[in-house]
Amino acid sequence: MNANIGTRTKSMIFKFLMYVFLIFVALLVVIPFVWVMSNGFRPNAEIGKFVDFSWHTFFPQTFTLINYVRMFEQLNMLRIITNTFMVAFAVTFGSLFINSLTGYAFARIDFKGKKTIFIIFLSMAVLPIEILIISLYLTIVDLGLSNTYASLILPFLASPFGIFFMRQFFSTVPKELDEAAILDGCGHYRIFAKIYIPLAKTSLFTLGLLVFLQQWDSFIVPVTFIGDESKMLLQVALTRLSMGLYMTDYGVLYAGVTLSIVPILILFLIFQKNIVENIATTGLK
Amino acid sequence: MINSNYRKLNQSVKESINGYIFILPALLIIGVFFINPAIKLFSLAYTDYNLMSGKGSFVGFDNFKRLLTNEDFLNSLSVTLRLAIFIVPVQTLIAMIMAVIINQKLKGINIFRTIYFIPAIVSFVAVAITWKQIYNPTFGLANTILGIFNLGPYQFLSSKSQALVSVAITCIWKSWGYFMVIFLSGLQDIPGEINEACKIDGANPVQKFFYITVPMLKKTTLFVVVITTMDAIKLFIPAFTMTGGGPLGSTDTTVHYIWRQAFRLQQVGPATAMSTVLFVIIVVITMIQLKLEGKND
Numbered sequence: 001m002n003a004n005i006g007t008r009t010k011s012m013i014f015k016f017l018m019y020v021f022l023i024f025v026a027l028l029v030v031i032p033f034v035w036v037m038s039n040g041f042r043p044n045a046e047i048g049k050f051v052d053f054s055w056h057t058f059f060p061q062t063f064t065l066i067n068y069v070r071m072f073e074q075l076n077m078l079r080i081i082t083n084t085f086m087v088a089f090a091v092t093f094g095s096l097f098i099n100s101l102t103g104y105a106f107a108r109i110d111f112k113g114k115k116t117i118f119i120i121f122l123s124m125a126v127l128p129i130e131i132l133i134i135s136l137y138l139t140i141v142d143l144g145l146s147n148t149y150a151s152l153i154l155p156f157l158a159s160p161f162g163i164f165f166m167r168q169f170f171s172t173v174p175k176e177l178d179e180a181a182i183l184d185g186c187g188h189y190r191i192f193a194k195i196y197i198p199l200a201k202t203s204l205f206t207l208g209l210l211v212f213l214q215q216w217d218s219f220i221v222p223v224t225f226i227g228d229e230s231k232m233l234l235q236v237a238l239t240r241l242s243m244g245l246y247m248t249d250y251g252v253l254y255a256g257v258t259l260s261i262v263p264i265l266i267l268f269l270i271f272q273k274n275i276v277e278n279i280a281t282t283g284l285k
Numbered sequence: 286m287i288n289s290n291y292r293k294l295n296q297s298v299k300e301s302i303n304g305y306i307f308i309l310p311a312l313l314i315i316g317v318f319f320i321n322p323a324i325k326l327f328s329l330a331y332t333d334y335n336l337m338s339g340k341g342s343f344v345g346f347d348n349f350k351r352l353l354t355n356e357d358f359l360n361s362l363s364v365t366l367r368l369a370i371f372i373v374p375v376q377t378l379i380a381m382i383m384a385v386i387i388n389q390k391l392k393g394i395n396i397f398r399t400i401y402f403i404p405a406i407v408s409f410v411a412v413a414i415t416w417k418q419i420y421n422p423t424f425g426l427a428n429t430i431l432g433i434f435n436l437g438p439y440q441f442l443s444s445k446s447q448a449l450v451s452v453a454i455t456c457i458w459k460s461w462g463y464f465m466v467i468f469l470s471g472l473q474d475i476p477g478e479i480n481e482a483c484k485i486d487g488a489n490p491v492q493k494f495f496y497i498t499v500p501m502l503k504k505t506t507l508f509v510v511v512i513t514t515m516d517a518i519k520l521f522i523p524a525f526t527m528t529g530g531g532p533l534g535s536t537d538t539t540v541h542y543i544w545r546q547a548f549r550l551q552q553v554g555p556a557t558a559m560s561t562v563l564f565v566i567i568v569v570i571t572m573i574q575l576k577l578e579g580k581n582d
Binding site: 015018019021022025026028029030031032033035036039047048050051052053057098099101102104105106109110111112114117120121124126127128130131132133134135136137138139143154155157158160163187188192213216217219220223224235238239242243250253254257260261264265268269272275276 | 317318430458529
C-alpha cells in the first residue's frame with residue numbers, strides 16, 4: 001500500500017516535471033514570435049525603450065495600428081500580397097494538373113521509353129534550385145521572361161517530387177477499375193478525369209498544400225528574377241525592408257513579419273493533421 | 286492473324302502516343318527549366334561569361350584552377366562546413382530526444398507537438414528577420430533576457446566570433462520541430478512488443494533510449510542526417526537576410542557567396558564553376574546515402 005502510494009507520487013512528480021519542461025520548450029518556440037508581433041503594435045518611439053526585462057517587453061505601452069496603416073500606404077503592401085498569392089496559386093494549381101497527368105502516365109500507360117524518362121525526371125531532384133539558379137536565370141533571360149510573373153511560375157509547374165508523389169498514389173488504385181472503364185469504351189482521358197482525379201482528392205490536396213507553402217516561402221528565385229518593385233513578392237519585400245536601404249522602419253518591419261506569419265499559421269492550424277502526417281510519411285516538404 | 290498482329294501493334298503505338306501526350310507538359314518544363322540549365326551550368330563553368338556583356342569565351346579549366354587559391358570561396362566552404370558540423374549533430378539530437386518525449390501518452394501532448402512545429406511552417410525569411418531583431422545588440426530580446434541573469438550584452442551578429450553560432454542557433458530553432466515529426470513517425474514504427482519487453486525487464490528510460498530507441502531509429506536517423514546536411518549546404522537566406530555574409534565573411538555561406546559572384550559581380554563563369562563543385566559535393570553525399578541505405582536493408 002505504502003509502496004503503491006510512493007510510486008504514484010513519484011509518477012505524479014515525473015508528470016509535473018515533464019509538463020514544466022514541455023511548457024519551457026513551448027515558450028522558447030513561441031516567445032520570439034510574440035515579441036516580434038507585439039512590437040508591430042508599438043509606435044516607433046517605443047521600440048527599444050524597454051531594454052530591461054519587464055512586463056512591457058511583450059506588451060506595448062501604447063497600443064497602435066499605425067504601423068499597419070503605414071505599411072499599406074507607403075509600401076504598396078496590398079499589391080505585394082496579391083502578387084504573392086497569385087503566383088503561389090498559379091504554381092499550385094498548374095503543378096497539380098501537370099504532375100498528376102504525368103504521374104498517371106507513369107503509373108498507368110505503357111509507352112516506349114517510359115522507364116528511362118521516369119529515371120531522368122527523378123534524377124533532376126539532385127539538382128537543387130540553389131545550384132541551378134544562375135543558369136536558370138540565363139534561360140529565363142534567353143526566353144525573354146526576365147522580370148515577369150511567368151519566370152516565377154513556369155519553371156515550377158512540374159517537379160520530380162510532385163510527379164513521383166502522384167505516380168505512387170495512382171499505382172495503388174486497383175487496375176480492375178480502369179479495365180472495367182476500358183470495356184465501356186473509355187479512353188485514358190476519361191479514365192483520368194472521371195475516375196483517377198476524384199479518387200486522388202486527398203493526395204492532390206496534400207500535394208497542393210505542400211506546394212503552396214513552398215511557394216509562399218520561396219526566396220532565392222524571386223529575389224533573383226524580379227527587379228521590378230511592382231512585381232515583388234512578400235518575402236523579398238520583407239528582406240528589403242529589413243535591410244533598410246534608407247533607414248529601417250522597425251514598426252513597419254515588425255508589422256510585415258507578422259503579416260507574413262499569420263496566414264500560414266492559420267492555414268497550419270486548420271490543416272495541421274494533413275501537413276504534419278504527410279511530412280511524417282513522405283519526409284519531404 | 287496478320288490483321289490481329291497489326292491491330293496489336295496499332296494498339297501499342299496508340300498507347301505510346303497517349304503516354305507522350307500525357308507527359309508532354311512535364312517533358313517541356315523539365316527539358317527547358319531543368320535539363321537545359323543543367324547543361325548550361327556545366328558548360329558555362331569553362332568560360333569567362335560575364336552577365337553584363339553577355340559574352341564569354343572558352344577558358345578550359347581556368348575557373349576551377351583559380352578556385353583553389355580563391356580565399357573567399359574557400360572561406361565560404363569552411364563556413365558552410367562549420368555550420369553543418371554544428372547544426373547536424375545538435376539539431377538531430379534535439380529532434381530525436383524531443384520525439385521520444387512527445388511520444389509519451391500525456392494529456393494535451395498534441396498541443397505541444399503542434400506548437401513545436403510552428404517554426405518549421407513559417408517562412409525562413411520571417412524567421413531570419415525575427416532573429417536578426419532578437420540579436421540586435423542595443424534593443425534585441427536576446428540581451429534583454431540574458432540581462433535577467435546579468436549576462437551580456439553580447440554583439441551576436443555584429444561580432445566576428447559570435448555571428449556563425451548565432452546563425453546556427455536560428456537554423457536549429459527553425460527546423461528541429463520538423464525533424465522531430467520525422468523521428469516521431471520512426472518511433473511509431475517500433476513494434477509495441479519491444480516496449481513491453483523493456484518494461485518487464487525493468488529497463489530505465491535512459492537505458493531504453495540508448496539500447497532500444499537509438500538502434501531502432503537508425504534508418505530514420507540516416508535520413509534525417511542526410512537531409513539536414515543537404516539543407517546546411519544549401520543555406521542562403523540566413524546569410525542574405527541576417528548578416529549579408531559578414532562580419533568579415535564569417536557567415537558567408539557558399540550558396541550566398543556564389544550568388545553574389547554571379548548577380549552582384551556578374552562573374553558567371555567562376556560562379557558556375559563553384560556551383561559545379563557544390564553539385565559534386567551533393568552527388569557524393571547522395572551516393573553515400575544510397576550506399577548506407579542499401580547496407581541497412
